[in-house]
Amino acid sequence: MLATEKGSSTTSGVYKVSLEELDPKNPLQIAAYKGKDNFDAHLFEVFYSDGSLGFGANGLAVDELGNLYTGIMEEGTVYKTTISKNGTKQSTTLFSEGLIASDGIQWSEDSQTLYITDLFDNAAYSIDVNGKTTLLTKNKDSDGTNNELDGPGEAIVRGNTVYITNFDAVFDAPNMANTQADAPFTISTVSLK
Numbered sequence: 001m002l003a004t005e006k007g008s009s010t011t012s013g014v015y016k017v018s019l020e021e022l023d024p025k026n027p028l029q030i031a032a033y034k035g036k037d038n039f040d041a042h043l044f045e046v047f048y049s050d051g052s053l054g055f056g057a058n059g060l061a062v063d064e065l066g067n068l069y070t071g072i073m074e075e076g077t078v079y080k081t082t083i084s085k086n087g088t089k090q091s092t093t094l095f096s097e098g099l100i101a102s103d104g105i106q107w108s109e110d111s112q113t114l115y116i117t118d119l120f121d122n123a124a125y126s127i128d129v130n131g132k133t134t135l136l137t138k139n140k141d142s143d144g145t146n147n148e149l150d151g152p153g154e155a156i157v158r159g160n161t162v163y164i165t166n167f168d169a170v171f172d173a174p175n176m177a178n179t180q181a182d183a184p185f186t187i188s189t190v191s192l193k
Contacts, residue, residue, distance in 0.1 A: 012056025104154030
């Protein structure tokens with residue numbers, strides 16, 4: 001998040017640095033964002049969203065072609081940024097929408113699919129290369145027992161299984177399924193076969 005006025009607008013972004021700039025003896029300094037005309041040169045892409053949560057860009061994935069997928073939490077959307085072979089941004093377009101609060105996102109080269117969680121809806125989805133969203137699993141408020149979701153925060157694919165960490169976060173929002181943080185703290189699984 002770069003700037004927010006809750007209920008009005010959120011400005012968020014993705015920064016890009018080269019490996020050559022990373023030196024533990026001389027840590028890279030990135031200047032604070034001070035507006036659309038005053039920002040660090042490492043700022044690669046900027047997203048503007050509705051300010052409903054104060055959380056914008058949240059969750060990144062990169063496919064094998066170098067396309068960058070960025071989830072915008074407060075709008076439940078995913079944007080696709082195409083990047084040239086020399087690393088410059090070519091375009092950013094809306095790729096998928098319809099979630100309440102998109103969170104963790106991962107690209108699977110094997111299935112050519114994105115896997116993403118919806119923190120507010122206690123749900124996990126797959127998104128195909130055309131941006132079509134398919135529900136994998138969803139449940140109402142729970143404590144995460146019996147493999148149920150409990151404020152899911154990340155979806156990681158290993159083989160034919162999606163492992164979903166349950167963040168168990170609670171925000172004061174009427175559209176959030178999770179109503180309280182509670183034990184146990186769980187990881188849920190979804191079989192892809």
